Amino acid sequence: MERSFVAKNPSVLVFLAILSLFTLGVTVLSEGFGIGVISTSFVKTLGKTLCLCLIAVAMDLVWGFTGILSLGHFAFFGLGGYMIGMWLMYERTRLIVVESLSQAEIPPTSSEVVDAIGTQIFGVVGSSEFPLIWAFSDSLFLQLVLVVLVPGLLALIFGWLAFRSRVTGVYLSILTQAMTLALALYLFQNDSGLRGNNGLSGLQNLPGVTVSQDVVSIWFLWASALALGLGYLLAAWVVSGKFGSVIRGIRDNEARVRFLGYSVEVYKLAVFTLTACIAAIAGALYYPQAGIINPEEMAPIASIYLAVWVAIGGRGRLYGAVIGAAFVSLLSTWFTGGQAPDIPLGFYTIKWVDWWQVLLGVSFVLVTLFAPQGIGGLFDLWTNRRAPQRHGAALGPDESALREKEATE
Amino acid sequence: MSTLLEVSGVSVTFDGFRAINNLSFQIGNAELRAVIGPNGAGKTTFMDIVTGKTRPDEGRVIWGEKSVSLLRMSEATIAQAGIGRKFQKPTVFEDQSVQENLLMALKNKRGWLGVLFYRPSKGDLEKVEELAAEIGLKDELTRKSGELSHGQKQWLEIGMLLAQEPRLLLVDEPAAGMTPQEREHTTDILVQAAKTRAVVVVEHDMEFVRRLNCKVTVLHEGSVLAEGSLDHVTSNQDVIDVYLGR
Amino acid sequence: MLRLFLAGLAILCACLTANAQEGGLQPILQEHQEIIAKSSRKTIGPAIDAIASSGLPQAQVMLETWAAKNVWMRKSDGLFFAGKKAEGRSYELADFDTGEIIGTFEKSDLKQLKPNSGIRAMIGTALVQFQLTDPDRAKRLAALTSIQRDPEGALLEPLRASIDGEPDADLKAQKQRLERLLTIGYDEDTAARVAAIEEMSDDLGVDVRAALNPLVVTRLQTAVDLPSDVNIAGVVQPGSDDLSGDTAYDLLVASDLAAPRVSADDIRAALAANINGGRVGGVPVAQLNSDAARAQAYAVLAEAGTVPALITQTDIDAALGAHVFFETYAEPSGEVTAAAEKALDQIELKVGLNQTLDLTLDAISLASIYFLAAIGLAITFGVMGVINMAHGEFIMMGAYTGYVVQQFIPDHTLSIIVAIPMAFAVTFAMGVAMERLVIRWLYSRPLETLLATFGISIALQQLAKNIFGTQARPLTAPGWLDGAWVLNDVVSISYIRIAIFVLAMIFLGLFLYIMKRTRLGLEMRAVTQNPRMAGSMGINPGRVNMLTFGLGSGIAGIAGVAIGLFAKVTSDLGSDYIVQSFMTVVVGGVGNIWGALAGAGMIGFLQKGIEWMNPSNTLAAQTYMIIFIIIFIQFRPRGIIALKGRAAGD
Structure with a gap:
């Protein structure tokens, strides 16, 4: 009866194979390591897309499987980016400062170096002192630990407060949205210690690395692909066993799980925190490729888009989340980048830069209404699975339970 | 007969409406008990209190040999302590297979880390099959429970309760919506279960209660009106007035 | 001279x-x-x-x-x-x-x-x-204004001389007031000044404080002994909270009473200037990368007399101990400064009380804005359980409707009167269309509704951007709403805000009337509580839901006109209000208009309160408020006014 993990989840192998092929293909076609068909900036776009796919996997875990529609996961994504950005910015500025101070007649003391770095980094917000939160920014290792620790801790505290008081459904969604808004507003302040709305910049330059961006971009592509592969594997493993059963149970009927003796709050908290950490790692890989991070990125709307991606890809199936994130974000880049051809109607020309959002919004409504399985549902046509005939009833009483059309027989 | 659960002097008020009024109730180990009463008598609220879903305004709920109070415990810890509950509507996890449903209910570690690294042992799988046989779902193990018939779902839920190996089973209207054959089967399962543990059945249907052949508690307006054998309570004038006589 | x-x-x-x-x-x-x-x-x-x-x-x-x-x-x-x-x-x-x-x-x-x-x-x-004394009143007024703007002692006498001959009562009062203020600042006679100060000490005017404040300005000074010929406000101890040791020493240095400290920069410069064969004072240059090594090298240089000696902490302490630090008033008369201090304290207290009142008015006005923005949401979310992320965009559409109406009707008063029903009609139609096309397929699926309406929200926002552009469009209030109701120099509230408060109250009344007194309200409540039962009683739940949603949306449109009057009309006008609106409804308690009112009140007062504590930073105020709300939900998960028991539906 009980089969091995891979045998039960053949899609994992397929996914990993496609991911490796994709990475290999991009490497061969890239400017850094291959024949140079794909520009470095497009390699970066692809690398960033992989990171977005990773956070989409996290979102699917928390929403598609556990039923918590979190509108706050981009806050964790951003925090992860900030944590790694602090080290990148500190270390790079340090190298520049040491270089310039070495020209002086007297060698600088360590405190002079730190002061000079502080002036460099915080001059833009009219300060030169290092705030307390930068205490570990000189250590890559500690800052890497913080990438997971800070968002994880925030998720833990917030989740504990929210789940403990049994806030569920839309209330929880609004609360997570409020949390994101609060964090973004806080970071917008100049005295938040993270350079206010200037954010952190120059993150694409790895300190001490002299090779060109052509090569660095491929490194990051590899790292992102590796992270996505591992994240996918982890998520697939988590949902495959009894833990998966329990969280899907929580999604469809929370009270019943509770009466089975499972402490629902703890499970929700575990998933919420785990996914926050995955999101943070995705962010830590994303922003060095983007080069700049500012609080704008953490606005609540980003997290809603994340839900949109997962919904369009198909929630409750991990590959759906990946497809949704990759498809929508790449399409969005294509449309907003001005590459899509305009459509002249004679009396009016549809410029996609202006109309893409409208198209996205409307298609999102259509997907929610008519194809709740999303793009992932196409695979069911192929494998001949059909939605159960339940006369419109959902699979559970809870708000986030699977709908008739979302489920498969 | 030692007492397994003792409820004494419990009252609950919802917005001024007294759903449970100074209710006292006892049940021993390995006892089958039927609770009957008209609508609004407080049967479901009584179950809510015992399972921790509703906190009473006053009174005590004492459990087990060690006499622990259930009032401070959460639903999950009460369930872990050995109280299983079956809801009025069959509530199984419809998106999951019968086997997954039963495995989830099977008495095992409930902590999240334990569950995360849990892989079913041979013994667990055998136990699941046994249970499935007992509730007549042996051939449906890999089917999604959402596809089962109404009666099958009820049995699956009872099976899940048995898998929990509770010491006290609270069963809310198990026979609702069942065919006569299904009812008979249900009675058998419950009577069988009551040999090793305490079972409290809330039921409307007198015929079903009669077949259970056990002590009966009649609730009315949130407190116990009468208690005893079915024949005893049906001959009680009060009971006839408020319930049977209508 | x-x-x-x-x-x-x-x-x-x-x-x-x-x-x-x-x-x-x-x-x-x-x-x-x-x-x-x-x-x-x-x-x-x-x-x-x-x-x-x-x-x-x-x-x-x-x-x-x-x-x-x-x-x-x-x-x-x-x-x-x-x-x-x-x-x-x-x-x-x-x-x-x-x-x-x-x-x-x-x-x-x-x-x-x-x-x-x-x-x-x-x-x-x-x-x-x-x-x-010019016969032209306007000229006299201009002269007064110029004195007010730029008071001067020399003007006191001409001013006094002109008071008696002043025919205009209003100007005369102004002259008398100005004469008092000038007396405070410039009269020769101390007693007259003190009398004037006392006379004005219960006046809240900004000009009174402007006249008094220069009198109590102090300056930190230092000397070996406390001088007796100056008006001393008080002696301060160096090293206390009022005066740090460093500042005190800097003052000594500035007053040429102590030698300047040698800063780290000075040390570095001195060392750099004295490099001798790759060494400074015997220390190799390469080793000068620590403060200790630099101090050592500097000490050698100092000993040789090439650089001034370091000032040690002991030196500083000794210098501080040898001097006394005190604050002096620029105003020589002690009586005047004492009277001014006392009067300022008195005024301060009164100003504080009035500021509280002003803050309360501000909070009420903010609360009524939130209430207006949230009331439509309270209907759709509270009554129907439908979460409408496009609610903010309905507010925006209302505001744009107002703008468009003003393009056709130039008279502002008339255009607002037309715009309000127009906005209601536009957003009502929009709401009904949305309910029919999208929301009714998603009843009992609030999370999907949330996402679908979000899709509508981004589409509407972008549409507005495409039609009206990204720059802010003006929605001008009629002239009679300009200006403010001024109680005194501290307390004032603009007429627009009063109008919004009135509007909010009207809506509260209207809502209560519809819910409690009309057929629609009855049906609405019936459908909310038990749609199936209501259906079997001959109520058409679909129609009721449609109308309810339309009503909520329509009210959002009217709120949009009101908000557009004081905020800039842009395509993201709505998104500025949406989170606050949800907070209002959630904090107040769902399914209850009084809850929305309580929520709006709480959020409005809270935000103003936090802003008052930290006035420089509205961003921080919003952050703290949201954190407070998250914590508040812990204690009252169902909001301030919660439905209890079974009705709440677990």
Whole structure:
């Protein structure tokens, strides 16, 4: 009866194979390591897309499987980016400062170096002192630990407060949205210690690395692909066993799980925190490729888009989340980048830069209404699975339970 | 007969409406008990209190040999302590297979880390099959429970309760919506279960209660009106007035 | 000099009218011919005095002409005339006394009087007495305003002199008030100043505080012994919270009472200047990358006398111990400063009370904005359980409707009257369409509704951007809503905000009326509580839901018009309000209009309260407020006004 993990989840192998092929293909076609068909900036776009796919996997875990529609996961994504950005910015500025101070007649003391770095980094917000939160920014290792620790801790505290008081459904969604808004507003302040709305910049330059961006971009592509592969594997493993059963149970009927003796709050908290950490790692890989991070990125709307991606890809199936994130974000880049051809109607020309959002919004409504399985549902046509005939009833009483059309027989 | 659960002097008020009024109730180990009463008598609220879903305004709920109070415990810890509950509507996890449903209910570690690294042992799988046989779902193990018939779902839920190996089973209207054959089967399962543990059945249907052949508690307006054998309570004038006589 | 001039002016003013001279202005001018021609600020005083006190009506004209640099001296006889540019390089001169034109002269025959700014200021002061008694009310008012803006001791006497003759009651009151304020600042008599201070000590005006504050300005000073000839506010101890040791020592250095510290930069510069064969004071340059090594090298240099010695903490402590630090008032009179301090305390207290009142009014107005924004949501979310992320966009559409209406109806009052029902109609239709097309397929699926309406929200936002562009569009309030209701200098509230408060109250009443007194309200409540039962009683739940949703949306549209009146109308107007609106509904308690009211009240007061504690930072205020709300939900998960028990539906 009980089969091995891979045998039960053949899609994992397929996914990993496609991911490796994709990475290999991009490497061969890239400017850094291959024949140079794909520009470095497009390699970066692809690398960033992989990171977005990773956070989409996290979102699917928390929403598609556990039923918590979190509108706050981009806050964790951003925090992860900030944590790694602090080290990148500190270390790079340090190298520049040491270089310039070495020209002086007297060698600088360590405190002079730190002061000079502080002036460099915080001059833009009219300060030169290092705030307390930068205490570990000189250590890559500690800052890497913080990438997971800070968002994880925030998720833990917030989740504990929210789940403990049994806030569920839309209330929880609004609360997570409020949390994101609060964090973004806080970071917008100049005295938040993270350079206010200037954010952190120059993150694409790895300190001490002299090779060109052509090569660095491929490194990051590899790292992102590796992270996505591992994240996918982890998520697939988590949902495959009894833990998966329990969280899907929580999604469809929370009270019943509770009466089975499972402490629902703890499970929700575990998933919420785990996914926050995955999101943070995705962010830590994303922003060095983007080069700049500012609080704008953490606005609540980003997290809603994340839900949109997962919904369009198909929630409750991990590959759906990946497809949704990759498809929508790449399409969005294509449309907003001005590459899509305009459509002249004679009396009016549809410029996609202006109309893409409208198209996205409307298609999102259509997907929610008519194809709740999303793009992932196409695979069911192929494998001949059909939605159960339940006369419109959902699979559970809870708000986030699977709908008739979302489920498969 | 030692007492397994003792409820004494419990009252609950919802917005001024007294759903449970100074209710006292006892049940021993390995006892089958039927609770009957008209609508609004407080049967479901009584179950809510015992399972921790509703906190009473006053009174005590004492459990087990060690006499622990259930009032401070959460639903999950009460369930872990050995109280299983079956809801009025069959509530199984419809998106999951019968086997997954039963495995989830099977008495095992409930902590999240334990569950995360849990892989079913041979013994667990055998136990699941046994249970499935007992509730007549042996051939449906890999089917999604959402596809089962109404009666099958009820049995699956009872099976899940048995898998929990509770010491006290609270069963809310198990026979609702069942065919006569299904009812008979249900009675058998419950009577069988009551040999090793305490079972409290809330039921409307007198015929079903009669077949259970056990002590009966009649609730009315949130407190116990009468208690005893079915024949005893049906001959009680009060009971006839408020319930049977209508 | 100034005092002399003041005294002179005072005396002259007293006998202003009696002193009218028969011979006209020119003789007086000639009397001071030399100093006028010399045009020096130091010596000009008597000349201006003489002109101002001549009592001649033409004196004012002459002074004005002078200040405007239009007085010319004829070189041939030294007489002064008003000059006016004629053809070429010639000027037309006119006599001051008779006003008659005496002829046109070449520029070379003339000398222009060019009073510098100092002299012009003195002329201005002298002119004030004329302006204060000018028959033209507007001129008198202008003179008063100029004194208010730029008070000066010299103006006190002319002002006093003009009070009795003032025919206008309003101006007279203003003059009297100004006289009191000038007395506080500039009167010679200490007793008179103290009396004036006490008299004004219950006045909330900003001008009173502006008059009092300079009196209590202190300056930190230091000396070996406490001097006795200055008005000392208090002695401060260095190292206390009021005065850090470093600041105190810096003051000593600035007062040349102690040697300056040698900063880290100084050390580095000194070391760099004294590198000798790759070493400084025996320490190799490469090793100078720590403070200890630098101090060692510097000590060697100091010993050799090439650099000043380091100032140690002991030196600093000794210097601080040897001196006394104290704050002195710029105002020499102790009585005056004491009275001013006392009056300021008194005013402060009163201002504090009034500020609280003002803050309360602000909070109420903010609360009514939130209430307006949230009331539609309270209907759709609270009554129907439908979460509408596009609610903010309905507010935006309402505001744009108002804008479009104003493009066709230029009269602001009329256009607002038209815009309100128009906005309601537009958003009502939009809401009904949305309910029919999207939401009704998603009942009992609130999370999907949330996402679908979000899709609508981004589409609508972008549509608005495509149609109206990204720049803000004005929605102008009618003129009678301009301005503010001013209670005093502290408490004021703009009419628009009052109007919004009134509007919010009207909506509250309207909502209660619809829910409690109309058929629709009855059906709405029935459908909310039990849709199936309501359906079997002959109510069409679909129709009721549609109307309910339309109503909620329509109210959002009207709220949009109201919000557009004071906020900029842009495509993301709605998203600024959406989170707050949800917070309002959630905090207040779902399914209850009073809950929305309580939520709006709480959030409004909270936000204003936090802003008051940290006024510089509205971003932080919002952050803290949201954190507070998250914590609040812990204790009252169902909001302030919660439905309890079974009705809440677990």
